[in-house]
Amino acid sequence: MGGPLQGFRVLELTSTVSGPMAGMILADQGADVIKIEPPMLGDLARYMGSTCNGMGAMFSTLNRNKRSLILDLKDSADKSIFTELVTTADVLIENYRPGVMDSLGIGYEALSQLAPKLIYLSISGYGQTGPYAMRRVYDPLIQATAGTSAEQTVPYPTNVRTVIFDKVTAYTAAQAATAALLQRSRTGKGQHLPISMLQSALYYQWPDAMWSHTWQDKSTVHTGELADYFQIFQAADGYVAIILVADQGFAQFCELLSCELHQDDRLATFPLRLQNLDFLQEQLNHQLTTWKVEDLCEALDKIGVPVARVNRPEDIFDDPQIKAEACIIDTEHPVGGPMKIAATPFQFDGQQQLPVTHAPTHGQHSEEVLTEMNIDREHIERILAREKANQEIMSGFSLAAAR
Helix, strand or coil, rough: CCCCCCCCEEEEEEECCCHHHHHHHHHHHHCCCEEEEECCCCCHHEEECCCEEEEEEEEEEEEEECEEEEEECHHHHHHHHHHHHHHHEEEEEEEECCHHHHHCCHHHHHHHHHCCCEEEEEECCCCCCCCCCCCCCCHHHHHHCCCCHHHHCCCCCCCCCCCHHHHHHHHHHHCCCCHHHHHHHHCCEEEEEEEEEEHHHHHHHHHHHHHHHHHCCCCCCCCHHHHEEEEEEEEECEEEEECCCCHHHHHHHHHCCCHHHHHCCCCCCCHHHHHHHHHHHHHHHHHHHHHHHHHHHHHHHCCCCCCECCCHHHHHHHCHHHHHHEEEEEEEEEEEEEEEEEECCCCCCCCCCCCCCCCCCCCCCCHHHHHHCCCCHHHHHHHHHHHHHHHHHHHHHHHHCCC
């Protein structure tokens, strides 16, 4: 498929979002990513969210350009295949709870003896040590611990309506993997990279969400929270985001609306507008009741006031800028059928248009990968027969649930 990571192999032993998305990024950049899934259910994200013909929307996005291999790592023969596969790999990504990989005999210390150049990424929620290390982890819990839930501008703490830190951790892990590969090219050595969602969350949000808690000197001058600088207002047919930081821009905006709010003592300067946000919101919402969003955006663009329509998810596909930049790809999954996905933010020289391959069915590439490894045919047939039996069991469960 081309790409800067062509020729590198990644073994992915992960589920849900953080690990699979890290693997997806590396796969989108050309790596051969082999997703190793356990028998029966595999990655639980296969069954999460909207599904079509049994293929989950989230799973189909996060696992494109990968190959799926089913191995039971508690089975000695399958574990032997896995360790042999490790010797061909450049990167391994796992997001099991701390200690699980060691208990299976495939932690970093064990595998680094077999493959000294292996880059081994361990993704966890709270880290490998500490009082929270063994907690069951979901993104909203990391939002709570990292202070994000408390930062939302509502009367009570709430969560961002996306698994933001699962995805932040994925980007962090993928970038760390490529940086480690660069370092290996100089040192010839692999390494273990523990990456936690909590640390990734703090690293991500610190520049702005924590700027009021960065300087420790008592003489620090505080200027409010960055999130309060940006407001959303209601127009006649929708919502619009308008940036009213500059006093001149606010005055121009008020002149456009034929109102004199910029002369109100409570709103004359940016610091005053920060102090009186509720009043500002109420007054401008009233002024905008006769304006359509499109007309308002066009008018504010002309006078240089930063503005954007607040798109609903279903509006994204028709947004003229998103269409002009071809940000959304129409494609067809062999199981799920027609689908829309976000294009990658990067396109490297000589690389095929993505996705090259779609998210695999459970164990779709088991025979292919095992044959490439020259595994004994009898063993391959045993694994394939086990997969077939498990699929029949799962089909029985699905039929029973449908009734």
